[in-house]
Amino acid sequence: MSAEAIIERGRRVLTLEAEALTDSAAALGDAFVSAVELLATCRGRVIVAGVGKSGLVGRKMAATFTSTGTPAMFLHPVEGLHGDLGIVGPDDVAILISKSGESEELLGLIEALARMGVRLIAMTAAPASRLGRHADVTLQLGGREEACPHDLAPTTSTTVTLALGDALAVALLQEKGFRAEDFARLHPGGALGRRLLTRVRDVMITSPLPVLDLNATMRDAVVLLAGHRGIALVVEQERVSGVVTAGDLTRLLQRQQDILPIPVTSVMTSSPRVAQVHELGSAVVHRMETFGIMAMPVVDGDARLAGVVHLHDLMRAGAV
Secondary structure (H helix, E strand, O other), X not given: OOHHHHHHHHHHXXXXXXXXXXXXXXXXXXXXXXXXXXHHOOOOOEEEEEOOHHHHHHHHHHHHHHHOOOXXXXXXXXXXXXXXXXXXXXXXXXXXXXXXXXXXXXXXHHHHHHHOOOEEEEEEOOOOOHHHHHOOEEEEOOOOOOOOOOOOOOOHHHHHHHHHHHHHHHHHHHHOOOOHHHHHHHOOOOHHHHHHHOEHHHHOEOOOOOEEOOOOEHHHHHHHHXXXXXXXXXXXXXXXXXXXXXXXXXXXXXXXXXXXXXXXXXXXXXXXXOEEOOOEHHHHHHHHHHHOXXXXXXXXXXXXXXXXXXXXXXXXXXXX
């Protein structure tokens, strides 16, 4: 078979699934609102159940809910009827996934969950099915053909189910006011977690600090610049009056030779850019990169000097 024919097969699958997603987006309505509201008021956990490919999608759905602030677990329908219902409580909400709505293994859960007082959300392509009729809320998956040429292997339907699960999770996290910081706390081991959790206070140097008073000369500044990674702070009454950097020193040397007696106040950058103790490291990295700054004084809520933060330290800490 030619390369063009193989590409066309792949293109057909992607087109069918994209069209199915477009149809599903257009069909969202009151049932979706009801499902989000039911999940938002859930005082227990979200229990997701499905068989076969629906079960695989359900596992991902449960993981997405959990990582976005809604505790969720996947329950295999067969195992649920053989002891695993012990994880379910009356304050839970169950999402049951079945394209046909007639999966016997899944239907066996309905009566047991109903006896426990668990509210049910069905995800099915057949709202009139037994699953659809017994659910408190039914989300329709749409009726497009599967991308499989025999219209058999779950392809289009699983893509729509997966996307609808994501839509529920995202709408739910916004409904609950879930923030980026909350996401980071649930993902502390990842790069995103480090970026969102790293604060300036976690990385800044607090002692010893390269501090000069207003009467200092460039002789004093040179010593500090050499020992403190190219930055010296001119401080008066715990407030930063100015900053002298290695770049300032280089530019000064290009203009004149006898620099040591020069007062630092004539060289320093007055009213320099500063970082706040509680700022996100990523925000400070952006500011430093924008203005070409390698190190920055850190101040507290009262504008008093609290430390110095270096760009390389922030980057090593993952605040990028």
